[in-house]
Amino acid sequence: MKIGITLGDPAGIGPEIILKTAPYIKHMNNVHIYGNKRLLRKTAFDLGLLHEYEELRETLVDCGDSITYRYGKPTKTTGRVALQSLNCALKAQVDILITPPIVKDVIRYHIPNFTGHTEYLARHFNTKNYAMVGLWHTKRIMLVTTHMPLQHIFKHVTQRAIFEKIVLLNWGLKRYFSVNMPRIGVSALNPHAFEFSLGEEEKIMRAIAQARQSKINAEGPHPADTLFDRDLDGFLTMYHDQAMIYLKSKNNGLNFTLGLPIVRLSPLYGAALDIAGTNTAEVSGFIAAIKQGIKLHRNARRYDRKNV
Known part of the structure; x- marks a missing residue:
């Protein structure tokens, strides 16, 4: 090593x-x-x-x-x-x-x-196939998109991109964190999830359904402001600040x-x-x-x- x-x-x-x-x-x-x-x-x-x-x-x-x-x-x-x-x-x-x-x-x-x-x-x-994952204690938080302007995020938050990140996170939780059967929570893109959705949450739902068909225990989309209160092994957020505001508030x-x-x-x-x-x-x-x-x-x- x-x-x-x-x-x-x-x-x-x-x-x-x-x-x-x-x-x-x-x-x-x-x-x-x-x-x-x-x-x-x-x-x-x-x-x-x-x-x-x-x-x-x-x-x-x-x-x-x-x-x-x-x-x-x-x-x-x-x-x-x-x-x-x-x-x-x-x-x-x-x-x-x-x-x-x-x-x-x-x-x-x-x-x-x-x-x-x-x-x-x-x-x-x-x-x-890579991703940024923020870590704090038992919280493991992956981002679908990383460093890009907010106005570019919508075209990158696709069903395929979300599904691929769920698969990657599931594998990463097993390989690096010794979690045998990971439970993954997926965030919504919009405030309050579906309340202000213009179709984005439907794409996220389809990606989650695709992951579940692949025997991955994923759930959501959950509102990002309460996502990390859930007792889960890993989390997937759609963009940088959904994860980093939480993570950077911690030591x-x-x-x-x-x-x-x-x-x-x-x-x-x-x-x-x-x-x-x-x-x-x-x-x-x-x-x-x-x-x-x-x-x-x-x-x-x-x-x-x-x-x-």
Whole structure:
């Protein structure tokens, strides 16, 4: 099991939270941090974390450019370094990938259509059937659509897309979370479900019926504002904010990319540019991502051994 940690955007809190994981990962011989050593050491020096840097020295894989930058001020150059770190980890063929936050706007100087780690990794692995899944405790919440304008969502919320995501979530709950007979709740698209429907909920109903014909225990569509109160193993939402408003209101929520040949996780927060360089970033979410990544990888290996 090879665990790779990327640097994130150095103008954000990524390097700081990596350094603060030192007490947890310093004794793990399968962890590798991919990024420019000088950049990580600069953060360590600036924030008084040189002891943590020394504890992590053996885990560092030096790659990417050494640049000058200011905390809280991402640039085209910091975006390039963030990409270099990510690509180094992918080239190393890690089994588990933990990604600190990046700044998408500056990544777009290099990849104009960049929308996030999820889509970038799917393209890298040539994966067509993938999804963003938010995790918080026993809540596993998949999205049908991810990063797109609201006005584009309606044409992407199709019976086929919903059915494919239900099938993927059902498989993911079995493989990664050891749920033998998953129960899946599917959200409506409109407020109060059918009350304001213009036909969208009927498409969702047909997808659920198709899933049930395939022996998948799916139910709904339920109003999104009460969906997560239900005692179910997994949830499927139609668009980003239906899931993320709930997840980001919790502590230590995680983003899991389902469908890749590796396990990829990240904390559910951004680069926090307003506090970058102040040594006030909270590290518990990042440690939770590492722990969860190890657990999911082990569950997947166990599932594969039983189902070969």
